[in-house]
Amino acid sequence: MTFVNPIWLWFLFALPLPALVEIWCVVLDRKRMAGLVARPLWGRVLRRPAEAWRWIRFGLLLLGAAGILVALARPQYGIVREKIEREGVDVVLLLDTSGSMATEDVSPNRFFLAKQALMSLVTRLEGDRFGLVAFEGEAYPLVPLTLDADAVGLFLETLDPGIVPAPGSSIGVGVAKSLDLFVDKDRRNKVMVLVSDGEDLEGEVEDAVKLAKKNGVVIHTVGIGTEKGQPVPNFDREGNRSGFKKDEDGSVVVSRLHSETLEAIASGTGGRYFRITPADTSLSQLAIVIEGLEEKALQQEWSIRKKDWFQLPLGIGLGAIFLALLFPFPNLRRKKMPEAARMPMASRAAIFLLFVLMASRSSAQSASSAGEAPPPVPPPPPGSSASAPSRPSRSAQALDELLLRPNRRTRSGKKDFELGNHPGALESFESAAASRPEDPAARFNLADALYKNGKFDEAGAIYRSLAADEKSPVAAASRYNLGNSLFQKQDYSSAVKAYRDALHAAPDDPDTKRNLEMALRALLKEEQQKKQDQQKDKDKKDDKKKDQQQQQKPGDDKKDDKNQKNQPKPDRPKSDEEKEQERYQKEAGMPKERAMQLLDALQQNEKNEQKKILAARPVPKKKRKDW
DSSP: OEESSGGGGGGGGGTHHHHHHHHHHHHHHHHHHHHHSOGGGHHHHOOSOOHHHHHHHHHHHHHHHHHHHHHHHOEEEEEEEEEEEEEEOEEEEEEEOSGGGGOOSSSSOHHHHHHHHHHHHHHHTBTBEEEEEEESSSEEEEEEEESOHHHHHHHHHHOOTTOSSSOSOOHHHHHHHHHTTOOOTTOSOEEEEEEEOOOOSSOOHHHHHHHHHHTTEEEEEEEESOSSOEEOEEEOTTSOEEEEOBOTTSOBOEEOOOHHHHHHHHHHHTOOEEEEBTTBOOOHHHHHHHHTSOOEEEEEEEEEEEEEOTHHHHHHHHHHHHHHHHOSOGGGSOOOOOGGGSOOHHHHHHHHHHHHHHHHHHHHHHSOOTTOOOSOOOOSSSOOOOOOOOOOOHHHHHHHHHHTOTHHHHHHHHHHHHHTOHHHHHHHHHHHHHHOTTOHHHHHHHHHHHHHTTOHHHHHHHHHHHHTOTTSTTHHHHHHHHHHHHHHTTOHHHHHHHHHHHHHHOTTOHHHHHHHHHHHHHHHHHHHHHHHHHHHHHHHHHHHHHHHHSOOOTTHHHHHHHHHHHSOOOOOOOOHHHHHHHHHHHHHSSOHHHHHHHHHHHHHHHHHHHHHHHHHSOOOOOOOOOO
């Protein structure tokens, strides 16, 4: 057995982690419940399914997760043999390669736009069979009908005007030769795409159109060029341009688009006429027409592949998750106690009240309330802490215990605070403050934890909001600790103001008085230091001014210039072109220019080989025009 995506199997090793977390939660739940209700009374007080169902459901969830992970890995086993039929339309591309196609009445020239349009059409009609025929005075099939679109694109790339050894322009010969590529004469939806400027110098078009209509071939014509036209350029054997072509009278030959000829060919076979322009070479309308034809089976072949088995683990995984959601079934749930065994309502009420009283006593003895402040935050100078707010009543504590409110979180934060675990205390106090966002005591605890973690700005913001309410029980303490936060930030003037506000709320607090005195001393020292720094800056400016007034020795400027020239120039950042050169050197093992030269040479060799093949074919010798 093999797996297509084996990386998913690594996630199976993570499944024991949630199992350990579940075990830890069960143990913690048992301890918590044992502290509230005696174990023998669990069956009467707690109305929930037996604990065994919890493990069954969790095991099914783990099995479901494992099944889905194995399915995602896509296991495969065995071999399947399938019959594949490829459907499409037979399309023969008939391209005019005569000299007139090099005319530049459309930019850059007619032949370039024609090749670009045909390559776009082949890419658009992926899945159809294509053949390629080039014609001038004679026609030569270059690619038979094939599903290999890359081969058609390769031959189109190597074609140039004048590649056929028989010069001239005979559309009739090209159409007749293209009909031979349709091997299956009984097939329907046979399409020929003729791309040309419409010039026909031989006059055999009508017979070819009748033959195409007889064979059931639809010819769609594509015109390229302008009605005004331009002179036909002439090229030497090396491919260099050498003037323009001339007729027998010595006049320059002007080639024009003969759209009437192409329209007549298209209408005679039931096809349509299209036009290529420099702005649009996609032939999208022609592609839509061909796509609308009825597709027939082009090729039948047998494919062998591995058989997928992901359905089995996927079904097991989904089934296990579904059962985990259903368990326990109604008939397997804990049965109701008989009427005689049920506890009277009065007894239940008495047990509930006893439970509330026990919980309140336990919470009162073990920890302080949710609103109690942590140990005092020591100010930057020595001093005592702010006073702690009052704690809520025992009934409120008991209600907190029953509803799992922030009592426990505050207790945990206080414990961490006393042990010096300030990050842990901050996490606990943040959770408690989130549960009671309007409780000033919870926010005061959070501010103290922020202060201990060095977050003086955040702590100061909370202290400032708490100090604004003069009736708040934590107003004086918040103003005192706000001064401590500002002192830590070395904002002594603001710290002095905060300490003075704290004295208004608690005039006899010795710690606040001492801290105010130390803040005033620090502020005075800071002002003296500023004056000293200003005096030093002034002295430096005076010294610099005196140095500038001194006359420099002759030749000093030259020495400075010489030293500047000898200093190494800093490395400038590399340009995009230099980065591209380095990438070519690294990947291809040669500079970019060399790689492009090699690629051009290979393409030129391919063209030369194609010309040799066409030139080796016999050509009937007759006098004809060469454009």
